[in-house]
Amino acid sequence: MDLRVFTEPQQGATYETLLRVAKAAEELNYGAFFRSDHYLHMGAVDGLPGPTDAWITLAGLARETTRIRLGTLMTAGTFRLPGVLAIQVAQVDQMSGGRVELGLGSGWYAEEHAAYGIPFPKEKFGRLEEQLAVVTGLWNTPVGERFDFTGTYYQLSDSPALPKPAQARVPVLIGGHGARRTPALAAQYADEFNIPFASLADTEQQFKRVRAAAEAYGRRADDLVYSNALVACVGKTDAEVKRRAEAIGRDVDELKANGLAGSPAEVVERISAFRAVGSQRMYLQMLDLDDLDHLELIASDVMPQLS
Structure with missing residues (x-):
């Protein structure tokens, strides 16, 4: 089981804070550092x-x-034109030496669009389909050839399809709970399918849908990586778990029911249950970015038991 760090900087974080978390995650041998893509906080925080x-x-x-x-x-x-996004991701992949992965979704948070003057179209899923076609099409076009695309929402003409990422293939993540269109889109474009904040039963059902869609599209179901994202709240004692839950404004019992909360042994058992229904990778949503001891505890007491 690959454990990855997942942050929500819109809730309040500077670049320096994110850098500290990313460096700590690297030193502690987490698989990746991921972040959300939002421009407005959510809930009772000032951001x-x-x-x-x-x-x-x-x-x-x-x-x-x-x-x-x-x-x-x-x-x-909704934040970026697909041609621009392809350039941005390719450049960051070059800057990292080939360590970037692109999770791409349709966008959903209407309030942040209104707050920053970003158009919030009614038809988002159709746009997402075309964005995936454009981004992957640009990357897959051989150097020296041209890329054209004529869609309902986007049109590209005589594009040199540059720059190229450092990786031969940037992993593309698609996720969600949709029963029909989401699995079909993952089958066509995804290297990884992620279901966020889902129960064991919903996870198992959605993974089955995606596997079936992949096979119907002509791919091996095992060609995709299957993953979950859940909030983490781990402590050596009940008091430590409670303290960490209070720091993020959550209830321990609720977190145990819906996330990854409790002692290291409890969390290992919980993650193992997700692995039993097909999960191969877990994104640990870390909501208190100043608590680096939390990362250390998971790395020392949870990660080795899942290797």
Whole structure:
């Protein structure tokens, strides 16, 4: 089981804070450092000092880390034109020496679009389909050839399809709970399918849908990586778990039911249950970015039991 760190900087984090977390995650041998892509906080927090842009952040981290993989859960398709996004991700991949992964979603948070003057189209899923076609099409076009695309929402003409990423193939992540269109899209474009904040039963059902869609598309179901994202709240004692839950404004019993909470042994058991229904990778949503001891505890007391 690959354990990865997943952060939500829109809730309040500077670049320096994210850098400390990313470097700690690298030193502790987590598989990757991922971040959300939002421009407005959620819930009862002030979000100070304000949002950081996902791909600008990852560009900086690309130059200040050496081994850990870097990516997004998920880049909002409404924020960027697909041709521009292909250039951005390729450049950050070059800057990292080939350590970038692109999670791409349709975008959903209407309030952040209104707050920053970003158009929020009614039809987002159709746009996402075309964005995936454009981004992957640009990357897959051989050097010296041209790329054209004529869609409902995007048109590209005589594109040189440059620059290219450092990796021969940047892993693409697609995720969600949709029963039909999401699995079909993952089958066509994804290297990894992620289901966020889901129960064991919902995880098992959605993985089955994606595996069936992959095979219907003509791919081996095992060609995809299957992953979950869940909030983490781990402590050596009940008091430590409670303290960490209170620090993020959550209830311990709720976290145990819906996330990864409790002692290291409890969390190992919980993650193992997800592995039993097909999960191969777990994104640990770390909501208190100043608590680096939390990362250390998981690395020392949880990670070795799942290797």
